[in-house]
Structure formats: structure tokens, C-alpha cells
Amino acid sequence: MKIGVVVFPGSNCDHDTYHVLKHVCGQEARFVWHRSPDLSGLDAVVLPGGFSYGDYLRTGAIARFSPVMQAVTAFAARGGPVLGICNGFQILQEAGLLPGAMLRNRGVKFLSQPVHVRVERADTVASVGLAEGEVLTMPIAHGEGNLYLPDAELDRIEAEGRVVFRYTTRDGRLEDAANVNGSARAIAGLCNEARNVVGLMPHPERASEGALGSADGRHIFESLIRSVAHAGSSLAQAG
């Protein structure tokens, strides 16, 4: 199994993500430069965190026009698993692959701290094999993670079961204080209609080894790997 990690100018979690995929999960991984539209041979694609294009204009707004994003869009349309982490999530929103947009955190500050997220759905490429209701501890590091969608849209994605992760307390209770960035309905992660594109704000790659304080993030990558294995790589294999 081979997983691609897209590198934009300003990505800064690309090497951490590569490290976890390759050295912690034992999978083949390769970097994909943002100017390359070539995803051939890849079974899954990760858009890592960072500050692509210095967050100019809006977070992820310029990266979505990189040549690689047309390839990612086509890959996703064929059912290929795509995971966007933090800035990767923002890029997927700007590209229209995931709904919503990120406002500045409600307290305006950049937040860098561990958070707890509850798994709401275990039927997406980034959560298969997890238990619904399970709570994962991972760090966030963002200034714009305050998810916004109009109420009618929120109702629709909730009805479609597309909220994958929610900010909660350590024991899985919804509390305003646990929703640190003020996201609508405490949403920390979402998926597309086909459930093969998932975005989340916390950084699983920074919490995939015990020495880092939490290894919960590893489950996200293991889910991605499991979903490729289940689907059979023929479906996801980029042509």
C-alpha cells in the first residue's frame, strides 16, 4: 500500500505525517509536490497541516488552485481515500470537496493545545474500525478552526451522518468549554457524501507515538490504511 503526502509551499506537518505512515504504521509513503498532478500508484492521499502560501487571502484559498488539487479532486471522485489534516482540511473546504469554511477562532487567538474529540461515525475512510463514542486525544494548532455553515446546511450534514468528530470533554460530553475554537455544533471533523474524503482539525500525526503523550492519532492513519485494504486497491488506485 502506498500513501501520498502532498507538499505545498508552507506545509509544515508533511514530514511528521510521512514519518507516521512509514515508520510507525509501516506503509510505503511518498511526497507529492503541489505542482505535480501525478498521483499514479497511490492508494490514498493525505493533505497535511501547515500554512500553505502563508495563509494569504484565506487559509487554503491559494493552495486549492495548485495543479495537484485537480488530481486530488479526480482521485476523490473515483473513490480514492483522501484525508485532510488542519490546513489540509481547510484546503479541501476551499476546493469544495468538503462543506463549510473556517472562521477565526472565537477567542481570536491561535490555539495550540491538546483537545478531546469524540468519534461520531465509524464508517468513513479515517474512522473505520474505531468505536463510535470513543474519545481520542490529539493536539490542535490553528488560528482558523471555527467551523461555519448555515444552520440549514448543518442540519443536512447531520442528517446525512457526515459529522465524524466532535470536540468534547475527556469523557465524551459536549460542553461549551471543550469546543475551544467555537465551531458550529462542536464539529472537529467532517466527511463528504461518499465518505471517502475526511477532514479534521486536530493533528493525528503529532499524537501517534506514546513518547509524544498520546498515540490516539495513530488510529486515524490505521483507519485510512484499513479502508484501503477493505476497498481493494483497484478502486482507489489512481490511473
Next chain:
Amino acid sequence: MALARVYVTLKKSVFDPQGKTIHDALQSLGYRGVADVRQGKFFEVSLEGMSADEARAVTEEIARKVLANPVIESYSIEVSS
């Protein structure tokens, strides 16, 4: 040469944490009469070889596709030649 000015602001229905923070600061400075502040972005786009109408059409497209995110933002355009 036409000059287009594009103003991008958060939609009225969208909470603006930065505007709120600026408003709070103005309150503590004693500007009691300031009822609200909304923060936005301003762009100047210079367009060559176009009439004002063409420049407006192109700018409209640029604003919709790139400068504003329609999920959270709206925009207005002024064109002068």
C-alpha cells in the same frame, strides 16, 4: 486602464471574531457611540485593455472564484476607468 475596487466582508449572518475584538477595544478606549465593527478585505485590481463593463465582468468572476469565499463572505465592486 480600469481600476476595480473589491470589498469583501463576512456575511451579516456570520459572526466576526476580529470585528468583535476591535469593537471591545474601542469600548475600553471610551468610544461609547460605536455600535459595531465588522472587519473585511479590500483589493485594488488593475485591468488593461478593457472597457469599464468588461472590467466589471472580469472582476465579478475573480471575486466570486477567488477573492471571496461564498460560504462566509459577500463582496461589492466599484469600477473606475
